[in-house]
Amino acid sequence: MRKVKGKTDRVVVVGAGLAGLSCALRLAGAGREVIVLEREAVPGGRNGLMKKDGYSFDTGPSVLTMPGLIADALACVGERIEDWLELMPLKPLYRAFYADGSQLDVHANTEQMEAEIAQNINADEAAGYRRYVDFVTKLYKYEMNDFIDRNIDSPLNLLTPNLARLIALGGFRKLAPKVSQFLKDPRTQRVYSFQAMYAGVSPQQALAIYAVIAYMDSVNGVFFPKGGMHAVPRALAGAATRHGVTFEYNTTVTKVEKNGSRATAVMTSDGQRIECDVLVLNPDLPVAWRELLGKTPISVKRLNYSPSCVTILAGSSKSYDHLAHHNIHFGNSWDGVFDELITKKQLMSDPSLLVTLPSKDDASLAPSGKHSYYILFPTPNLDAGIDWKKMKSVYKDQMYATMQARGYEDFGNSVEVEHVTTPLDWQEMGMERGAPFASAHTFLQTGPFRPSNMAKGYENVVFTGSGTQPGVGVPMVLISGRLAAERILGPVK
16 A cells, blocks of 8 residues: 655644544544644534524535444544434434325335335335345445455455455446346335435446445434534544644635645645645545646546535425425436436436435424425536526525425425525535536546545645545545545554
8 A cells, every 4th residue: 555755743634524534533543743724614524514593504414324434533532422422313214205106214224124115015125125235235345345445556456355246246237227136116226226326426327336325324324413414523623622633724725835746835825834744635636636736637637527416405484294304305207317417417307306304303403493404406517507696596496396396385485594505606615516426436436546545746645535535425535534544654453
């Protein structure tokens, strides 16, 4: 495994996103002096926080899986997750609503999920689900150590016995046909393959190895931290501070100073010059190259990006008895949705959407008697050429109309606080092409073919976050922080 060269005593981490925080904790635990520079007033990066009129909204990820990765980061400084976070397992994980009026609750407990499928579909489909769980559990077992939780310098690093096992399982076939070997009903096929969207590809395009994401949530479980998702970066930053990490908030890094092949310092917008032995960059990788390092490799310029989304953070006086914490509403169209988003780069004509209700499990996130909603509609990224300055208000109204048609009676009129984020807004927050799911996990942008976390031309600059290995999603960026730390410290057992 390649490592940074030279001294590593003083590390500057740019960005207090989940990956930067995971990295900082590991470095602090190993005795390094760590300084984290964050442009916002709070930690979290994409896992941000907005407060308004008594409401607290998470601005980024709403689904938390694999909490053991948080516990692992905290353990690097001798802290226990139980002392920092109160995690609630969600039951159900999701509630799926379909265009024919049917619904399906998704449970982590396989016996409970078998019963749910047998009752709402049929016994054969329940048996197929059990076989699918066995398949994704094996995928996880074979993938995690060799292909996800590991620094990969070359495709040759993949030549392990587990590669042969993955090939034999069919892990390198397409996801949708693989899922259909086990699940025959369109409803279960959708609820166990939509997770490919997190990787920026359609179930038809994704490799079957990405069914591991379905394992991470639909088998391993989905959790909700008391205080909202932003409680996670608050906990990580709090523990890091307790163990000597220095945080400078409201501090924007504008330039990296270089001497030969080494980064020697960073410059900030307020005129500070902060020296470093090692530099860890948590901003979106292509943005970090362009804006901080000043020269973008051709391979990074050629990246293809995931679809984007429009989100509405809504404070409302309305409640609906039929909702769970996470609610997925599927339209009639499925293959067509992804064709529109990815190939045609158009807005969905028959939308599928996510509605999350954080205040259902934590009433403190909204004023008494009120409710907080997180609404997400997938959209094309900025490569589509949509004028979001003109479309922002128009599309917001279309989203409310879709929700009305999907059972959210009079929702639009009940909203008293709202914040709309479009692909253009994501770009202005530092996400390339306005794509919060980063570069797509196509075959040639996966594993050793994804941008390296070692900056070419520098011997002491390391990337972390969703733009580098292993990829996008809360579990992946937490792992990314560990992989970045290992580039500095060597393998950590």
